[in-house]
Amino acid sequence: MICKFVPDIYTKSIYTIDYKMLKKQKIKCLIFDLDNTIAPLTLKRPDKKLIDLFEELKDMNFKIYIVSNSIKKRVEPFKNILGVDSAYLSMKPLLRKYKKIFNINNYKDNQIAVIGDELINDVWCANRMNFVSIFVNPIGTKEYVSTKIGRFFENIIIEKLTNKKLFRKGKYYD
Numbered sequence: 001m002i003c004k005f006v007p008d009i010y011t012k013s014i015y016t017i018d019y020k021m022l023k024k025q026k027i028k029c030l031i032f033d034l035d036n037t038i039a040p041l042t043l044k045r046p047d048k049k050l051i052d053l054f055e056e057l058k059d060m061n062f063k064i065y066i067v068s069n070s071i072k073k074r075v076e077p078f079k080n081i082l083g084v085d086s087a088y089l090s091m092k093p094l095l096r097k098y099k100k101i102f103n104i105n106n107y108k109d110n111q112i113a114v115i116g117d118e119l120i121n122d123v124w125c126a127n128r129m130n131f132v133s134i135f136v137n138p139i140g141t142k143e144y145v146s147t148k149i150g151r152f153f154e155n156i157i158i159e160k161l162t163n164k165k166l167f168r169k170g171k172y173y174d
């Protein structure tokens with residue numbers, strides 16, 4: 001059970017992920033979380049750095065989704081400017097949006113990677129779907145109340161994982 005919270009890859013940010021290695025591992029689809037994964041809450045639309053990264057990923061032929069628990073108004077500018085598909089009000093850690101993506105595409109579960117800053121909403125969901133889970137540090141310090149509550153439980157889980165030597169904060173791997 002607790003193993004389902006261990007990310008397959010743990011790295012500092014979306015900018016330190018080895019996308020070429022993911023390509024070699026036959027990953028075809030990348031599902032990004034929005035808040036504090038690709039943008040801090042204070043950023044209302046993608047900045048140049050993010051636009052450039054997504055262009056690069058599209059050039060590499062990755063199919064990209066943004067799956068967020070935020071409202072449509074928050075997600076829309078990222079979806080439109082980055083030119084990717086998206087889901088809002090996803091209700092993670094429920095799996096319905098991930099299942100939908102899995103069902104409408106012809107990818108195998110191990111050809112899809114989820115990138116997110118929350119162990120419960122992103123990593124746990126990805127692992128339950130047998131997708132590749134990639135855990136990154138939050139890029140902003142401001143968080144929603146719901147996320148703060150999630151962090152409380154996340155910290156308990158991290159403590160348990162650390163005791164079992166399954167995961168340690170700041171010890172990155174890929």
Ligand SMILES: [Mg+2]
Pocket residue numbers: 033034035036037116117118
């Ligand atoms: Mg997030």
